[in-house]
Amino acid sequence: MHKGSVLVVDDERSQREILRVILEEEDYEVILANGGKEALKAVREFAPDIILTDLKMPDMDGLGLLDSLPKEPFLPPLIIMTAHGSISSAVEAMKKGAFNYLTKPLDKDELLIVLSRAFERLNLMKENYLLQQEVHGKFNLDNIIGSSDKMREVFSLIEKVSSSSVTVLLCGESGTGKELVAKAIHYNSPRKNKPLMAINCAAIPENLIESELFGYEIGAFTGATTRKLGIFETSNGGTLFLDEIGDLSLPMQSRLLRVLQEKEIRRVGGRENIKVDVRLIAATNKILEKEIQRGSFRDDLYYRLTVVTINIPPLRERKADIPRLAQFFLEKYNMEFGKRVKNINSEAMRALLDYDWPGNVRELESAIERAVLLGEGDTITMADIAGVIKKPLQRIASTNFEIPPSGIDFEELEKNLLVQAMDRAGGVIAKAAKLLGMSYKTFWYRWEKFGLDSELSRKEETAP
Numbered sequence: 001m002h003k004g005s006v007l008v009v010d011d012e013r014s015q016r017e018i019l020r021v022i023l024e025e026e027d028y029e030v031i032l033a034n035g036g037k038e039a040l041k042a043v044r045e046f047a048p049d050i051i052l053t054d055l056k057m058p059d060m061d062g063l064g065l066l067d068s069l070p071k072e073p074f075l076p077p078l079i080i081m082t083a084h085g086s087i088s089s090a091v092e093a094m095k096k097g098a099f100n101y102l103t104k105p106l107d108k109d110e111l112l113i114v115l116s117r118a119f120e121r122l123n124l125m126k127e128n129y130l131l132q133q134e135v136h137g138k139f140n141l142d143n144i145i146g147s148s149d150k151m152r153e154v155f156s157l158i159e160k161v162s163s164s165s166v167t168v169l170l171c172g173e174s175g176t177g178k179e180l181v182a183k184a185i186h187y188n189s190p191r192k193n194k195p196l197m198a199i200n201c202a203a204i205p206e207n208l209i210e211s212e213l214f215g216y217e218i219g220a221f222t223g224a225t226t227r228k229l230g231i232f233e234t235s236n237g238g239t240l241f242l243d244e245i246g247d248l249s250l251p252m253q254s255r256l257l258r259v260l261q262e263k264e265i266r267r268v269g270g271r272e273n274i275k276v277d278v279r280l281i282a283a284t285n286k287i288l289e290k291e292i293q294r295g296s297f298r299d300d301l302y303y304r305l306t307v308v309t310i311n312i313p314p315l316r317e318r319k320a321d322i323p324r325l326a327q328f329f330l331e332k333y334n335m336e337f338g339k340r341v342k343n344i345n346s347e348a349m350r351a352l353l354d355y356d357w358p359g360n361v362r363e364l365e366s367a368i369e370r371a372v373l374l375g376e377g378d379t380i381t382m383a384d385i386a387g388v389i390k391k392p393l394q395r396i397a398s399t400n401f402e403i404p405p406s407g408i409d410f411e412e413l414e415k416n417l418l419v420q421a422m423d424r425a426g427g428v429i430a431k432a433a434k435l436l437g438m439s440y441k442t443f444w445y446r447w448e449k450f451g452l453d454s455e456l457s458r459k460e461e462t463a464p
């Protein structure tokens with residue numbers, strides 16, 4: 001078993017041969033090239049793991065080789081061999097991305113140590129690359145389910161905004177998929193290999209939010225014994241997801257607005273401004289226009305944020321997506337729990353489609369998760385989901401009252417029910433209220449509102 005492959009590049013034949021012997025003895029696979037140009041050919045042909053190259057060579061030197069190497073998916077670790085006199089060039093090579101350098105004459109032990117470190121680095125880079133591929137796949141648009149017209153619109157907007165760095169505001173009720181969309185935008189953008197950081201403005205106490213966003217300097221306040229970078233700095237080059245932005249206090253809103261305008265931040269207790277390049281995606285489940293009217297959201301910040309607004313519709317407005325979403329979650333939780341639930345029977349599906357999902361996709365996801373986990377059999381039935389969506393089903397069951405074609409006088413109907421209940425309860429308000437599922441107070445309020453006491457006594461008077 002080879003430990004991996006090493007491309008040895010040197011214009012001196014004896015040097016190449018010595019290295020070949022040493023490395024083959026250590027179980028490395030060795031490829032030889034007599035200069036930069038031949039090395040490039042070998043890289044294309046054999047894709048060696050590590051490159052060990054002389055610095056000074058006639059046709060293309062080590063630095064030239066470094067510049068010409070393919071950078072995708074990543075630059076292979078390259079070790080420069082150099083004579084004592086030209087260490088400055090070796091340092092330059094390191095700046096350009098070379099992994100390390102060795103001085104000639106080579107010390108065998110040192111060579112082997114540096115090589116094994118280069119392999120460690122390579123493994124890290126491979127892992128990192130695979131992870132990125134995986135993450136990218138995860139937030140591939142295919143993993144956002146939706147073929148309803150409203151979701152198609154969302155997808156087309158995601159695609160349009162992904163290629164640039166415009167600020168995006170995501171609006172939608174809780175559980176509609178705002179965070180999912182934010183991830184999709186980031187991982188489909190040119191910033192995808194840079195960090196995506198998220199902060200939930202509603203979850204952080206007012207007195208901490210400034211330092212969370214902008215960081216602080218040593219001594220900025222008691223307890224600030226080290227410098228801390230804020231999320232604007234840690235997401236530099238990448239994307240910052242500001243969740244629940246409607247909950248940001250007015251003073252923080254003005255600080256944020258300044259950052260968006262100036263593209264620089266200042267740490268708490270700091271004296272200098274620091275340039276940041278951050279793409280902002282904000283989300284809210286509040287109607288910001290209303291907050292502006294109430295005076296709790298700045299309109300100038302609103303205009304900054306709404307360069308592009310993506311409205312993610314509540315699930316009840318795109319019920320056509322329910323079957324595919326349910327199937328998607330079924331497969332997800334089958335995998336997670338090692339179950340083999342195949343489908344959802346039609347009665348259960350009917351119930352899923354009838355329900356209004358106030359908690360949106362998140363609520364549907366947990367309903368399916370529960371059904372997969374607890375269900376026996378290979379089909380999800382009414383019994384598996386009834387627990388989750390019981391309330392509206394009960395309501396439907398007990399309100400089999402049909403409105404006649406001529407319509408009804410709702411007020412008369414209500415009065416009638418109140419009087420009937422009072423009758424049946426023998427005039428005991430608490431009992432009458434219970435019959436209609438109302439609190440004592442509500443019953444009494446409505447009873448009074450319709451003036452039923454006097455109406456009743458009038459009836460009694462006119463009664464024979």
Ligand SMILES: Nc1ncnc2c1ncn2[C@@H]1O[C@H](COP(=O)(O)OP(=O)(O)OP(=O)(O)O)[C@@H](O)[C@H]1O
Nearest residue numbers: 143144145146173174175176177178179180361362
């Ligand atoms: N269209 C969709 N396809 C697949 N999964 C979805 C979809 N929409 C939402 N989800 C899933 O539903 C759950 C809730 O979504 P997400 O956290 O993005 O909602 P949110 O709008 O950010 O909610 P909140 O406002 O409560 O933070 C997540 O597990 C997400 O993966």
Ligand SMILES: [Mg+2]
Nearest residue numbers: 175178179243
């Ligand atoms: Mg969220």
